[in-house]
Amino acid sequence: MKLDNIDLQLLELLQQDSKMNVKEIATQLNLTKTPIYERIKRFEKEGIIEKYVAVLNRKIISQSMIVFCSVSLESQKIDEINAFSEAVRQIPEVMECYLMGGINDFLLKVTVKDLNAYHHFSSGKLAVLPNVGQIKSTFVLNEIKRSTVFPLSL
Amino acid sequence: MKLDNIDLQLLELLQQDSKMNVKEIATQLNLTKTPIYERIKRFEKEGIIEKYVAVLNRKIISQSMIVFCSVSLESQKIDEINAFSEAVRQIPEVMECYLMGGINDFLLKVTVKDLNAYHHFSSGKLAVLPNVGQIKSTFVLNEIKRSTVFPLSL
DNA sequence: TAGTACAAAAGGAAAATTTCCCAAAATGAA
DNA sequence: TTCATTTTGGGAAATTTTCCTTTTGTACTA
Structure with missing residues (x-):
């Protein structure tokens, strides 16, 4: 399991915002959607990405x-x-x-x-x-x- | 800003898995896609949902x-x-x-x-x-x- | 109790995105 | 250089999101 530079940039983006669409990410990383898509699928398959979650605002839901x-x-x-x-x-x-x-x-x-x-x-x-x-x-x-x-x- | 029972169930689901699609959630909560969709959009607009992120497996990426x-x-x-x-x-x-x-x-x-x-x-x-x-x-x-x-x- | 007003939900259609396929390009090894 | 393998590009199908309109439900008023 090795991660190249694109992998790391991609993981960084997904950790910040997992709702970015593939095309958008592809543009930012100077690639097309297929390589981005395949890399993400690989992360999911190999468990590097465990899950996708919504992060709530603690104060608003008054769990403060x-x-x-x-x-x-x-x-x-x-x-x-x-x-x-x-x-x-x-x-x-x-x-x-x-x-x-x-x-x-x-x-x-x-x-x-x-x-x-x-x-x-x-x-x-x-x-x-x-x-x-x-x-x-x-x-x-x-x-x-x-x-x-x-x-x-x- | 008040949350009803459906809101809480919905937030719980999204905190566990934000990649569930709207139809799937709707089925689980005995509604159709529109009310689910609208509630989610409301959460995002009002900041109850701050962001969506990918959660990585710390061990695999060797940040252990x-x-x-x-x-x-x-x-x-x-x-x-x-x-x-x-x-x-x-x-x-x-x-x-x-x-x-x-x-x-x-x-x-x-x-x-x-x-x-x-x-x-x-x-x-x-x-x-x-x-x-x-x-x-x-x-x-x-x-x-x-x-x-x-x-x-x- | 009926009527009205308002909010929430249902259903469908268009737009956008994901997913998959195949061809082309790049990479690496012999 | 050539072959084999992996990665990338581009397009089409399938799915999902998004938005619009209609319907249902609920609460308040007379």
Whole structure:
């Protein structure tokens, strides 16, 4: 799986705006629609492009609160980690979850409507999971940047 | 700006797969293409849908390292915060950046190819910004969940 | 209860885009 | 240089989007 320069430019464009039509992209990259079309199909087939999604404006839909929470487990056995991981995947408020190095904790990015909803999530959905130890919540005051574009280079 | 039940279902679908065609969505939601089409156009016009993007598979494109870094500024004056914010927005490796409550630090989610690239980012692009105090980096061992779907409800 | 006004939905037709096919050009290896 | 392979170009068919008009539904008023 190797990507040439055109591939990278194409992926960059699609990461910014997937609704651009093939002809338009072709013009920008100095090609015709067929090569662009084929490259995109290849990306989809090989899983380089996982999916296409609509990005919503968080403020308008009034899901305006983001909270990062650090969760430590009481046991770090692999089975326990897997069980917690699977449970967290089922919770829609958890938009991202990472197993962190160094401290062996999980970092969760949680989106909720307001503080009340966060309380409901934290005590009702998260703390009740088996094996959960300490939970530390830090609230986001301001979203400075949110990008979906991976920095690509050869 | 109010969203009815159909709107929420529609937004949920579009957040999961924006390439579904209008007819297909209409069938799922027991409507015809026109109302679906009009609602989508309304979302776009009013900014509820900000944009459409392609989501890439991070591992395949070998941008496989994620690092969270906490950055504290030496001065918390509003001008300094704004200057740092603006600088960070220009750095492609920084995919997300938040001003955090409690500690008045920034939390940055950084994506790089490898440890070497991270070193280059950290000391070459981040630490050199004016007013930057302490930088604490925590590396992600495993990505448990990454979702682009906001939990929506009435 | 009927009538009116307004908003939402249905259906169809035109325009635009995607998809696919085949020929031509470019690239690479022998 | 020649052959084989991959990539690109251009056009036609199929699908989808877009827009227009009619119909249905809903809520408010008399």
